[in-house]
Amino acid sequence: MHDILNDTIASAPLWAIVVTGVATLLVHAWDEKSDKPVFWIALAGIGVSAVLTIWRAPVAGTAYSGMLKTGGAASAWTLLFLVATLLTLFIAWDSLGKAAAPRGEFTILVLFAVAGMIPFSAGNDLLAVFIGLEILSVSLYTLVGLTRRRFASNEAALKYFLLGAFAGGFFLYGIAFLYGAAQTTNIEDIARRFAQSNFPVLFLTGSALLLVGLAFKTGAVPFHMWVPDVYQGAPTAVTTFLITGGKAAAFGAFVTVFTMTLGHASARFAVVIGVLALCSMVFGNIAAIPQTDIKRMLAYSSIGHAGYMLIGVQTASVEGAGGVAFYLLSYILTSTGAFGVVAAMENEQGEGTRIEDFAGLGYTKPLLGALLSLFLFSLIGIPPFSGFFAKYYIFLTAIEHGDLWLVLIGVATSVVSLYFYLRVMVVMFFRQPGENQPVPEAGAWTMIAVVLSAAGVIALGLFPGTVLDLITSVF
Amino acid sequence: MTFPGILSIVIFLPAAAGVVLLGFPRRHREAASWFSLGVSCAVLVLSIHLFTRFDSGRSGMQFVEFIPWVSSLELGYRVGVDGFSLLLVLLTALLTPIVLVSSWKSIAVRVPMWNFLILIMETGMIGVFCALDTFLFYVFWEVILIPMYFIIGVWGGEKRVYAALKFFIFTMAGSLLMLVAILWLGWYASTLPGGRFTTDVTRLFEIARTLPHGAAVWLFWGFAIAFLIKVPSFPLHTWLPDAHVEAPTGGSVILAGILLKMGTYGLVRYNLQMFPALAVEWAPFFAILGIVGIVYGALVAMVQTDAKKLVAYSSVSHMGFVLLGIAAMTTEALQGAILQMVNHGLSTGALFLLVGMMYDRRHTRMIEDFGGLARVMPVFATVFLITALSSIGLPGLNGFVGEFLILLGSFRSPILGTPVYTAIAASGIVLSAVYMLWMYRRVFLGTVPSEAVGEMRDLDRRETGLLIPLVLLIVWIGIYPNTFLAKTSSFSRELTNTLISVRDSSVLRPSGVDSTNTNNP
Numbered sequence: 001m002h003d004i005l006n007d008t009i010a011s012a013p014l015w016a017i018v019v020t021g022v023a024t025l026l027v028h029a030w031d032e033k034s035d036k037p038v039f040w041i042a043l044a045g046i047g048v049s050a051v052l053t054i055w056r057a058p059v060a061g062t063a064y065s066g067m068l069k070t071g072g073a074a075s076a077w078t079l080l081f082l083v084a085t086l087l088t089l090f091i092a093w094d095s096l097g098k099a100a101a102p103r104g105e106f107t108i109l110v111l112f113a114v115a116g117m118i119p120f121s122a123g124n125d126l127l128a129v130f131i132g133l134e135i136l137s138v139s140l141y142t143l144v145g146l147t148r149r150r151f152a153s154n155e156a157a158l159k160y161f162l163l164g165a166f167a168g169g170f171f172l173y174g175i176a177f178l179y180g181a182a183q184t185t186n187i188e189d190i191a192r193r194f195a196q197s198n199f200p201v202l203f204l205t206g207s208a209l210l211l212v213g214l215a216f217k218t219g220a221v222p223f224h225m226w227v228p229d230v231y232q233g234a235p236t237a238v239t240t241f242l243i244t245g246g247k248a249a250a251f252g253a254f255v256t257v258f259t260m261t262l263g264h265a266s267a268r269f270a271v272v273i274g275v276l277a278l279c280s281m282v283f284g285n286i287a288a289i290p291q292t293d294i295k296r297m298l299a300y301s302s303i304g305h306a307g308y309m310l311i312g313v314q315t316a317s318v319e320g321a322g323g324v325a326f327y328l329l330s331y332i333l334t335s336t337g338a339f340g341v342v343a344a345m346e347n348e349q350g351e352g353t354r355i356e357d358f359a360g361l362g363y364t365k366p367l368l369g370a371l372l373s374l375f376l377f378s379l380i381g382i383p384p385f386s387g388f389f390a391k392y393y394i395f396l397t398a399i400e401h402g403d404l405w406l407v408l409i410g411v412a413t414s415v416v417s418l419y420f421y422l423r424v425m426v427v428m429f430f431r432q433p434g435e436n437q438p439v440p441e442a443g444a445w446t447m448i449a450v451v452l453s454a455a456g457v458i459a460l461g462l463f464p465g466t467v468l469d470l471i472t473s474v475f
Numbered sequence: 476m477t478f479p480g481i482l483s484i485v486i487f488l489p490a491a492a493g494v495v496l497l498g499f500p501r502r503h504r505e506a507a508s509w510f511s512l513g514v515s516c517a518v519l520v521l522s523i524h525l526f527t528r529f530d531s532g533r534s535g536m537q538f539v540e541f542i543p544w545v546s547s548l549e550l551g552y553r554v555g556v557d558g559f560s561l562l563l564v565l566l567t568a569l570l571t572p573i574v575l576v577s578s579w580k581s582i583a584v585r586v587p588m589w590n591f592l593i594l595i596m597e598t599g600m601i602g603v604f605c606a607l608d609t610f611l612f613y614v615f616w617e618v619i620l621i622p623m624y625f626i627i628g629v630w631g632g633e634k635r636v637y638a639a640l641k642f643f644i645f646t647m648a649g650s651l652l653m654l655v656a657i658l659w660l661g662w663y664a665s666t667l668p669g670g671r672f673t674t675d676v677t678r679l680f681e682i683a684r685t686l687p688h689g690a691a692v693w694l695f696w697g698f699a700i701a702f703l704i705k706v707p708s709f710p711l712h713t714w715l716p717d718a719h720v721e722a723p724t725g726g727s728v729i730l731a732g733i734l735l736k737m738g739t740y741g742l743v744r745y746n747l748q749m750f751p752a753l754a755v756e757w758a759p760f761f762a763i764l765g766i767v768g769i770v771y772g773a774l775v776a777m778v779q780t781d782a783k784k785l786v787a788y789s790s791v792s793h794m795g796f797v798l799l800g801i802a803a804m805t806t807e808a809l810q811g812a813i814l815q816m817v818n819h820g821l822s823t824g825a826l827f828l829l830v831g832m833m834y835d836r837r838h839t840r841m842i843e844d845f846g847g848l849a850r851v852m853p854v855f856a857t858v859f860l861i862t863a864l865s866s867i868g869l870p871g872l873n874g875f876v877g878e879f880l881i882l883l884g885s886f887r888s889p890i891l892g893t894p895v896y897t898a899i900a901a902s903g904i905v906l907s908a909v910y911m912l913w914m915y916r917r918v919f920l921g922t923v924p925s926e927a928v929g930e931m932r933d934l935d936r937r938e939t940g941l942l943i944p945l946v947l948l949i950v951w952i953g954i955y956p957n958t959f960l961a962k963t964s965s966f967s968r969e970l971t972n973t974l975i976s977v978r979d980s981s982v983l984r985p986s987g988v989d990s991t992n993t994n995n996p
Contacts, residue, residue: 418640464545
């Protein structure tokens, strides 16, 4: 009894989200039009969870017989998810309201997705990781298909579901191999036996299969097929959630499973993940160039960013893990900001996301135009915005780790990325608005999210020290 | 040292004013312009104060400030000036208000945005010259890209999108190489016994000299390519004519007047001071780049039909002189190169302003569209003549002093070892007389081709006012350059002494092999 109580306290952030999720579900079941109470309950739940996370952060340990990591690094990941969720909810309130999409269901599903993200990224046992992955994935499949009547949304959901189920199968198969080799599903035990093993074929096979599942979730090349279609087809609010929370969860799990544990067991992974990083950076940044839709362009660019983060993952070091977490924080803020502006540009049918539609935005809506430019500059990695420092730190850890080749590729692809990011600014500032171009109306909640993100991007860019020290101290 | 010291105020005042500007109500466009002008004048006054208080007898950095920034990575806000950076800070502070005044009428749309961008850029430019931390240097270096991109793209000519993009991609490609070099250098510091990752320039000066030769070559070029693109040196100069032709007048003045100097500043500060042995080794190569630039720029300038393009190519030629002066590595040549950076900022800045005034009146820059302006606009013609002669290097004006010092220094340079470079470079002066005077003849002498040209009005008070300081300085430096040379002499002497001693020691032994033990910090 005492154990259960302690475990529950230690994993209180997760419980707060689960309880909020169930509560909102009940409230919404009671009254179908209760979008607003559901929204407020969700905000409160996220706030409580955040406070609990910070409260538990100094005490790193495990709960439920070593199934879950709590405190420490787990807190860092949880906070990232909560930030992403909070900002996404703000944007979704306006954006889904405009599209007359079910906001209540969205909020509930997002909460359940977070309930999956936490064990996915903080699992100490492969079963916990897998259960987290499934809770997260099922919620996301449903979210992608949220706007039932839109063909693109349906297509995206189906595509994501089929490919995701397939990747989930790989992941499970990998767990089976590792269990066969190590007779345990505890990640640290597996890593220990792996390192001692004379004949690690089973370990390698199992880990490689795990790697496929994780690389799929992060959207790294060559497991990226779903990314452009799903990101473009999903409602913008959902895309925001996928690109921020979804990516953070995937990298959290990647770091927990590989960088901190299995990565130490074999140096082979560094090369494999390095190649994934290389392919993602090159492909993502080149394929983004010909895109005409900003959501699709940002989707391809997110593949490139996955590549940059994988550089940090493959170093299998504390600095690398901290670098990834910092990069994610910066990326979450930047992406929610950028997608917030995109969501404001959309009309009721989810149209208006072509890059052409942004013509003259810098003059019709100077604030939105300036903020979107700020986010894009941060994505390029130009100081004084947070994206620059994030890249700087990742490159630094790679150089310390002796991976100059990855840094050079990263630098070269950053130059390539200039082309498509700057093009958006060309359209926004160097062209006049079209004749019957709709003038977007950004809702108050969207503006709050976008301005908060911008403040975060600037603050993290100018004074990255404190946050960086906090993040690196927990790994 | 208490923060903010005077240097920090000079650096950040423009940016702070820029942020204030964002809060200005949209109706008060005039107020925004006056406010920006006031701030930039205040910065000018402060930097003149800096200039007078600067002790030219002391060597090393002055007005040094330091605040830890990201302490776990040893990144710091480290700034300070020596005579070399001081002159460039002063040049920046001088040109910014002039640019603001010059664009008073020609920039008619989005005025607050223009002012905002110019002010942000001023912070970036002064920051580049004052940064004593590689990370900080990189941040300022990149901060400049964004406003310049918008300046070309929003107020530029017809092909502005192409020009802005080309400018951005060229510069960014170079600076990212520099970023890798900065990271590698910092990491190298942490591999030394007892070392930590660092970006402190003064420490890196020592540390970089202990680098093994192979690694040092890569780092040297990582820095050098970024700077050569910015200079721009042949064959990396192709972005410059496009950027200049498309940029609005104010943008061109800043681009030619200050941004190009960031390249040569970087070459001296990083390539020469940090890697003296390699700089000596590669000096002939840089000298060749310099003279190719001189001759090529001049020849291309000669055949231009567009006055602005002519001035743009003359920049390539003039910056070639600076490059040669840097490569010669004698005190005279280096002094000349530093002075020539300032000279080029003044005279080319003035030339771009003057061409811009022609354009404002006739909306063309084609040389053939003008003629006989000396009769129509006598004041304008006089100022133009002075500036053109300064650009050619007429004795008594500033260009002569700089070019003469460079030629003298490179002629006697023990590092170049042959006067051939000087001989070829000297031909550049002749060529510059050809293209400048030929343009002058076609535009100002002869018959007035059309009624419209005949009705061009002479300079108004605003235009005269903004040219006066430039002309005064052109004459001042021409007659008494010592005001400025005195500030940089100790810097130049020390740097050339280091270079010569490095050369002498590397004659005795292969460079960089056993210096590891002697120079360990």
